[in-house]
Amino acid sequence: MPEAAHIAPSTQTLTPEEAESYYFKINPAPPSLQEHHELAKEFIDRHVKSGRRLVLVTSGGTTVPLETQTVRFVDNFSAGTRGATSAEYFLQEGYAVIFLHRQFSLLPYSRHFSHSTNCFLDFMDEGSSSSTTSSSSTGKNNNNENDHGPIIVRSEYQDEMRKVLRQYNYAKANNLLLVLPFVTVTEYLYELRSLAYLMKPLGPNALFYLAAAVSDFFIPRDRMVEHKIQSSNEPPVKKENKDQTGTDSSIPPDSIYTGFNDPVPPTHGKKLIIDLDPVPKFLHRLVDGWAPAGSMVVSFKLETDPDLLISKSEQALQRYSHHLVIGNLLSTRKWEVVFVSRDKATGEFGLKWIRVPKSSTRMRKGSVAASGGGTHLQPDVEIESLIIPELKKAHSQMIESAAKGTHEGK
Numbered sequence: 001m002p003e004a005a006h007i008a009p010s011t012q013t014l015t016p017e018e019a020e021s022y023y024f025k026i027n028p029a030p031p032s033l034q035e036h037h038e039l040a041k042e043f044i045d046r047h048v049k050s051g052r053r054l055v056l057v058t059s060g061g062t063t064v065p066l067e068t069q070t071v072r073f074v075d076n077f078s079a080g081t082r083g084a085t086s087a088e089y090f091l092q093e094g095y096a097v098i099f100l101h102r103q104f105s106l107l108p109y110s111r112h113f114s115h116s117t118n119c120f121l122d123f124m125d126e127g128s129s130s131s132t133t134s135s136s137s138t139g140k141n142n143n144n145e146n147d148h149g150p151i152i153v154r155s156e157y158q159d160e161m162r163k164v165l166r167q168y169n170y171a172k173a174n175n176l177l178l179v180l181p182f183v184t185v186t187e188y189l190y191e192l193r194s195l196a197y198l199m200k201p202l203g204p205n206a207l208f209y210l211a212a213a214v215s216d217f218f219i220p221r222d223r224m225v226e227h228k229i230q231s232s233n234e235p236p237v238k239k240e241n242k243d244q245t246g247t248d249s250s251i252p253p254d255s256i257y258t259g260f261n262d263p264v265p266p267t268h269g270k271k272l273i274i275d276l277d278p279v280p281k282f283l284h285r286l287v288d289g290w291a292p293a294g295s296m297v298v299s300f301k302l303e304t305d306p307d308l309l310i311s312k313s314e315q316a317l318q319r320y321s322h323h324l325v326i327g328n329l330l331s332t333r334k335w336e337v338v339f340v341s342r343d344k345a346t347g348e349f350g351l352k353w354i355r356v357p358k359s360s361t362r363m364r365k366g367s368v369a370a371s372g373g374g375t376h377l378q379p380d381v382e383i384e385s386l387i388i389p390e391l392k393k394a395h396s397q398m399i400e401s402a403a404k405g406t407h408e409g410k
């Protein structure tokens with residue numbers, strides 16, 4: 001008889017607190033958590049002292065590993081464009097930014113010159129040395145080691161690069177941007193919880209802008225295999241264990257390794273059936289426990305079916321009682337988003353569409369992850385340049401009413 005499978009408590013029957021405690025008990029913390037904690041503590045304390053607003057921007061997708069020594073994982077489309085672009089506009093609006101992003105996704109400022117659509121080398125050239133003109137102007141591959149022209153930014157990119165470089169240097173010199181990476185969904189959740197607790201002293205000056213595309217499903221650590229899942233049912237044949245018929249006698253046929261702990265192997269032939277658990281809904285815990293009192297929590301809702309966008313956004317607000325859901329559709333997310341809010345007194349929902357002007361369309365090289373690259377239509381105006389000032393207004397109102405409440409409460 002195969003051994004009974006480990007039965008995890010159904011997350012449906014747990015309170016959010018119990019689901020949190022169970023999740024963090026069985027899924028180990030990322031090794032970098034302590035180091036990130038220290039960096040973030042110093043960063044947050046500095047901005048608490050200065051009275052500056054601070055936003056935690058989450059960005060990019062999360063992976064769901066299938067093995068603890070991870071070869072394969074489930075991932076999603078997010079390139080981190082929304083998060084990286086928004087971070088820049090938050091900085092422009094005077095916020096300090098913690099940028100919690102999926103490792104190797106787009107970063108604020110460097111996003112202008114990175115990834116395969118904007119290869120940084122295309123922005124540069126080798127200037128003339130005393131004896132030659134630039135190699136690109138001659139079209140020759142100049143490998144003469146003694147012939148060192150300075151590396152320069154091509155003239156057509158000077159203005160754009162200067163502008164971005166100045167903004168980047170300003171953020172760096174004034175310690176306004178802290179960049180922290182994660183990879184897996186579990187790493188993301190550990191980091192989010194740790195940062196939210198650290199942000200407590202910020203009170204209403206804290207803003208959570210949750211633009212990361214976080215997986216809803218994962219394999220809990222206690223159901224995950226260590227080694228690479230095999231693509232065939234055949235166990236490795238050890239010569240010395242073969243009987244006369246050539247069959248491997250050391251491995252009973254019912255314990256053929258399939259890559260899972262399940263008593264009944266879920267793979268048939270070369271199929272791989274992945275059995276994922278739901279990730280507990282941590283927005284509840286963020287709003288009710290981790291985040292500072294009076295802080296503003298903004299989540300994103302991505303859909304592909306336009307008929308679902310508003311209802312799902314409203315559902316999220318109802319369920320988690322946070323302040324704002326920004327709804328967007330996969331295909332139009334760079335053109336329009338909808339702010340979905342709820343009046344606490346009447347319970348009524350409010351919708352506000354934010355759209356880039358129709359005239360601002362041009363052909364531009366596409367984003368790598370979302371479209372597989374290629375040339376397609378993109379707006380000239382970054383929609384985040386409209387989203388962030390609007391959010392700042394809403395955040396200011398919250399800060400004001402929190403101050404009034406404190407004042408009146410005295």
Ligand code: PAZ
Pocket residue numbers: 060077078079080081082083210211212213214300301302303328333370
């Ligand atoms: O990273 P990106 O710019 O390619 O995409 C941004 C986005 C669609 C992931 C973001 O706007 C969003 O909706 N995030 C939340 C997704 C969700 O969990 O529903």
